Structures are given as C-alpha cells and as structure tokens.
Amino acid sequence: MNVTALGVALGGNTLLKDVTFELDSGEILGLVGASGSGKSMTALALMQLLPPGAQLAGKVALRDEILTGKGAEAMRAFRGRDIGMVFQEPMSALNPLMPIGEQIAETVRLHREVSRKEAFALAREALDAVGLTGESGSFERYPYQLSGGQRQRVAIAIAIVLSPALLIADEPTTALDVIAQAQVLALLKELARARRMGLILITHDLAVIAAVADRVAVMQAGTIVESGYSAALLRNPVHPYTRSLLAAARMPRKSTFKRPSAAVVETRGIVKEYRRARRSLWRAPQAVRAVDGVSLTVHAGETVGLVGESGSGKSSLLRVILALQRAQQGEVRLLDEHFPASDGLKLRRQRRAIQVVFQDPVSSFDPRWNVERIVAEPFHLLDTPPSPAESRRLVAEALEQVGLSAADSTRLPHEFSGGQRQRIAIARALISKPAVIALDEAVSALDVLVRQQILKLLAELAERAKLAFLFVTHDLHVVRSIADRVYVMQKGRIVEEGQTERLFGSPQHEYTRALIAATPVLPAD
Numbered sequence: 001m002n003v004t005a006l007g008v009a010l011g012g013n014t015l016l017k018d019v020t021f022e023l024d025s026g027e028i029l030g031l032v033g034a035s036g037s038g039k040s041m042t043a044l045a046l047m048q049l050l051p052p053g054a055q056l057a058g059k060v061a062l063r064d065e066i067l068t069g070k071g072a073e074a075m076r077a078f079r080g081r082d083i084g085m086v087f088q089e090p091m092s093a094l095n096p097l098m099p100i101g102e103q104i105a106e107t108v109r110l111h112r113e114v115s116r117k118e119a120f121a122l123a124r125e126a127l128d129a130v131g132l133t134g135e136s137g138s139f140e141r142y143p144y145q146l147s148g149g150q151r152q153r154v155a156i157a158i159a160i161v162l163s164p165a166l167l168i169a170d171e172p173t174t175a176l177d178v179i180a181q182a183q184v185l186a187l188l189k190e191l192a193r194a195r196r197m198g199l200i201l202i203t204h205d206l207a208v209i210a211a212v213a214d215r216v217a218v219m220q221a222g223t224i225v226e227s228g229y230s231a232a233l234l235r236n237p238v239h240p241y242t243r244s245l246l247a248a249a250r251m252p253r254k255s256t257f258k259r260p261s262a263a264v265v266e267t268r269g270i271v272k273e274y275r276r277a278r279r280s281l282w283r284a285p286q287a288v289r290a291v292d293g294v295s296l297t298v299h300a301g302e303t304v305g306l307v308g309e310s311g312s313g314k315s316s317l318l319r320v321i322l323a324l325q326r327a328q329q330g331e332v333r334l335l336d337e338h339f340p341a342s343d344g345l346k347l348r349r350q351r352r353a354i355q356v357v358f359q360d361p362v363s364s365f366d367p368r369w370n371v372e373r374i375v376a377e378p379f380h381l382l383d384t385p386p387s388p389a390e391s392r393r394l395v396a397e398a399l400e401q402v403g404l405s406a407a408d409s410t411r412l413p414h415e416f417s418g419g420q421r422q423r424i425a426i427a428r429a430l431i432s433k434p435a436v437i438a439l440d441e442a443v444s445a446l447d448v449l450v451r452q453q454i455l456k457l458l459a460e461l462a463e464r465a466k467l468a469f470l471f472v473t474h475d476l477h478v479v480r481s482i483a484d485r486v487y488v489m490q491k492g493r494i495v496e497e498g499q500t501e502r503l504f505g506s507p508q509h510e511y512t513r514a515l516i517a518a519t520p521v522l523p524a525d
Contacts, residue, residue, distance in 0.1 A: 001166055001198050006058035008045050008222075015041050016222045019058070023166070023198040028189065030213030030230060031202045032245065034447040035418055038222040039202045043168045046200075047083055048075045063165050081111040084159030084197075086188075088171035090151035094143040100127075100154045101139025107158050126157040130187055148310050149180030156187065163195050170202045174445060177309040177474035182518040185212050204447035206249040207477075207520035210234050218242045235523050248452040249522060251481035254500050263336070264435045264468045265298040265321060265354070270330035272316050290316035291327070292492035298436060303462055303469040305483035305500070307476060307515065313492040314472050318440060321470070322356055335435060345383070352381045355429035359441035361421040365413045371424055372409035375399065378432040398427040402457060419450030426457065436468040444475055455482055476519045480504055488512045 006019040016038050023029050031039045044050055046060055048067070060067040062082060070078070079085070087093040095103055104123035108114060114122075120139070127137040130153040136146075143151055152172060159167055169188060173181040189212050192199040201213055209216050209230055217227040218239065226239040237243045272291035291313045298304045308314050319325040321332055323340040332339045334350055341347045355378070358364045365374050375395045379385045386394060396406035402423040413421055422442065429437050439458075443451045459482060461467050471483055479486055479500070486503050488496040488511065496509040507513045 002059070002061040003046070004059045004061075006042070006045055006056075006060065008041060008050060008054055008056055010051060010054045014222060015054075016045060019045075019219075019222075019224055021217055021224065021227065023200065025165070025196040025198060026193050027215070028192055028199045028201060028213045030209035030216040031200055031219060032204065032206060032209055032216060033219035034204065034245070034449045037219040039219055040170055041222070042219070043085070043170055043200065043202060046166075046168065047079055047085065049079075077111065080107050080164075081162050082164050082166065084162075084164040084167045086152070086155050086159050086167070086169040086172045088174055090148070090155040091143060093155055094151060096143055099140050099142055100146075100157075103154070104158050104161055107161055111162060122161055123157070126161040127154075129160065129191065130154075130157045131183075132157070147180070148176055149183060152176065152180075152184055153187070156184075156191070160191055160195065160197070164197060166198045166200070167192065168200045168202070171204070172201075173203070173205075173208065178476060178515055178518040179309045181208075182520070185520075188212065205520070206234065206245060206448065207522050210522050211520040218245070231523060245448055246522070248448040251452070251455070251477055253480055254483060261300045261302070263297050264300050264334070265470065266296075266333040267317070267321060268295050268331045268333070270294045270317060270320055270327045270332070272313075272320055272325065272327045274316075290492055291320065293330070294489070294492070294494055295330075296487050296494065296497070298468050298470050300435065300468055301462060301466045302484050303458075303471060303482055305479035305486040306470065306472045306489060307474065307479055307486060308489035309474065309515070311491075312489045314489055315440065316492075317489070318438060318470075318472050322354065322438060323351075348381050348383070352378070352432040353435045354438065355432060355434045355436075356438045356440065357422070357425045357429050357442045359444060361418075361425040362413060364425065365421070367413055370410055370412055371395075371399070374413070374424060375409070375428045375431055377428060381432055394431060395427075398431045399424075401430060401461075402427045403453075417450070419446055419453060422446065422450075422454055423457070426454075426461075430461070430465075434467070436470060438470045438472065440472045441474070442471075443478060444473060451478070458482065476504075476515060488515070 001023040003019060003021050006016055008016040019042055021029065031042065033039050045056060050056060056068060058068065101120060101123055104126055105119040108119040108122050132150065132153050136150060173184050176184060185208060188199060191197065203209060213230045215228065216230045216233055217224045218241065220241045226242045237246055270291050271293055273287040273289050275287050276285035294317055306314055320327045335353055339350050341350055372392065372395050375398055376391050379391060395409055399406060399408055404423055443454050446454065458469060462469060471479065473479060483500045485498065486500050487494050488509065490511045496503065496512045504516065507516060
C-alpha cells in the first residue's frame, strides 16, 4: 500500500494533513498518538468511510490500484474483500441476533458468488485460523455466549476470511485482559506473516507497538510527526511529542508503602453465584460460582489494586462490595458496620461513604444534564441537601479539585474530551466526601498522556484528602504505578496478595507469574 499526502477537511477544519507512508505485504505498521491525533480518521479515510461533507485529498494505492476517487459502489466491493477492518469493541461490531457462522459466511457471499456450503467452508477455515476450534468455534454460538477475547477473534475471522491485502486493527486489545491481549496480538502478527497481509495496528499503547510492529508512525494533530523502525524509534525518539508519549508510557513504580490504618472496607468469605439458563426439564441448572470465599481489606488512605483476567470474578466482587448485588454467603463491612444496612437512613449515610468511577463516563452520564447537575447528583444521599447557591459552590469546588474550572459546570458532557469526562466522574464521586472510591477500569480506554494526568490526580487526592481507592483493572502497569497493595484473582478466588513491589518482584503463584509475563513492556531507553 502507498499513501501519499492524504488529507481530510470538514467544515473548514483540517482533520488530516499530508499523511504519507508505505506498507509492504506481511509488514506491520503501528499508528500511535494521543486521542484526537488522527489515527482512527486515517483508517476511515483509507476505507473512504468519512462523515458527510468531508473532503478527501491525496492518493491511496493498494495492489497498484488507486482507491481515491472511486465511487461508493466500487468501494463497497473493496471493503471486506481487499481491506479488512477489526474494530475496538467487537460486541458493537457483531450482530447480536446472528450466529457467528452466519456472520462470517455473509461476508463471503457478499463478495463472491459461491454456494452456502462453500461460504461456510471458508468460514470454518477462518475460525480455525483464529484459534476457535471445537465447541468454542461452533457456528451456532451467538456473540453474547463468547468471552471478550473470543468475540475479538470472531471479528478478526470476519476481516480475514477473504484474505485481504490490507488489515486495519483499530485498538483491538484495549478492552482485553493481558492474557487475552497477548493471544490476540500474537494471532494478528501470525496472520499478517502467513497470509502476506499488510497490517495497520492503531493503538495508544506503545508497549503493544514494541511487541508487534515492524515500523511505527507517530501522529499529532492530524499529521505524522515521526516514523521509523519500532525498536530504533522507541529507544531513541527525536520529536518532543514522541518523547512525551514514551515518558508517559513509562510509568514510575510505587515508591512508598503506607502502613495499615483503620479498615474502611472489608469483605469476609464472599460467595456470589449466578444461575445458568435451564436446558432440561428434568435437571435444575447448575449455578456458576463467580466469587468463591473472597476476603480482602482496604485501609484508610490506601490504594489497593484488584487484578485478574476476564471472568476471574473482579466485577462480580465489586458489585457485591458496592451493594449493587447480594452475595449468597459472606459479609461486607464498611467503616466497621455491616453493609448494606437495613435501616434506610443508615444505608443512605453508608452510600455517601463509598462511591464509584466507571470505565466509560459517557454511559454513566445523562447526556441531557449539564455538568453541575451531574456532579451534584449524589446530594440526594445527604440528610439535608444544600441550597441551590451552596450546591453551586460545592460543585465548583469539586471541579477545581480535579483540575477543571467552575465555568465548566454549565456545559454538557459531549463538549469534553475523554480525560475531562473522567475528571467529571471523579468530581461526582468526591462531592459526597466518601471514605473510599472504587474505580472500575477507570483509565483503560484513555491514551497515555491522559492516563498519566488521571493517575497523578488520584495519587494527589489519596495524599491530600486521605481517600482510600479500590482500583479494579487488568492493566498491571497501572497497578504497579499507583497501588500500595495488590490482590490477584483467578476463577473467583484470591490466589495471591501482598505489597505491590514485593508481589511484582517475586510473584509466588504461577497465575501471577503468567499475568506478568503476558504484559507487554517497552524497550529500555
């Protein structure tokens, strides 16, 4: 593929400018940069999937055929056949009402005049190629019946079933745990080499680029500011922007360890089970034990990490801790009291003491509410809600505490960047002056620069406000940077626990060692 002086303009704004690169067969090019740098827009421009009214300039050539200037009908024939695309969130890209076999065969039949049998034979080959064999690769399974890593493999199978010349993968591992991420990255690399496909890997994770890409192009403000072979560029970056990305990606390790103080959250022998769907009239369905006798403690002013792969039980345990679901056995204690309390007034006081920041703030905000109303939402937990004037003052104070301004209170969520929205979510969690805040994958979707800002903010809040944090994540780099202690969870149980540096430096359990080994790392300076 040859891309020359690619540019995109929309509504008088320049989105891409003079983007130029080459990609050989079987080669992997990493496209990196902060959010808004133009990475995904470049992918959309290559496939001519631009917003209405966008103006495309430059030249894109694939297999000596010029794509720029082709009509909509011609490009529809190209997409899927000559260019495959793997999106970040497979659950959104896959049809929830179609079995996976039908979805892969559909791609074949849209581009080739073959029988249903031949289409399904190619679908079988594609599923086998991405490692979904046997029961896990059954044609009859639906996307909701698969894990996150399996769904991403199905998305890859759809993209490669016709052996395209170019495969574009846009943040394909952001939502995956480290073990699933390592598997998917190894699969993409193997497919690119074996099928002689050019692969453009779009990501904000520089360690992923170091592990997979042959060459890397760094984007800022819609243009490529630096490019070169991955190993050389990541060791000796020239452009200041590249150096800032690498500095943010090389997160410092937690240097201090806080002595245990009073416990703010404590779980004792939590057991959480879910019932399977009934498949027989004669036998009751067997329950799935998601959390199996888990005990953990978070002390005042301490940051505790909870890590493990998808399906390990982290989210189920968190829902029990937050009293969003009830456990079958065990007890949660909040500030040395049983939680949740049966008394309404006492329960409201308890809920003020524990707040949560979710992975995707957009989903947890009402898009019709302005920032003031969003941040002030927890005031309903107070025995006496503040007056409108006092509420505005407290909201302004909370916004300034997280690095925003009081003037932002009149704006709507869509007017902010991803990092700013996460700051608003943290301000909402702070407004009730809690003792502990739970963060569920709160930085996994953020680029390295924004992630660095959010982690620095959380560290400052822990020190200044003496807040406790329970950090639930699959990102071991983040945990090593911010947590005082770490719990490792596998198949519903805590398999290892300890001070962060001790656990990372000398892991005792084989599962902990596997998680650390699967985590991609940047080369030394």
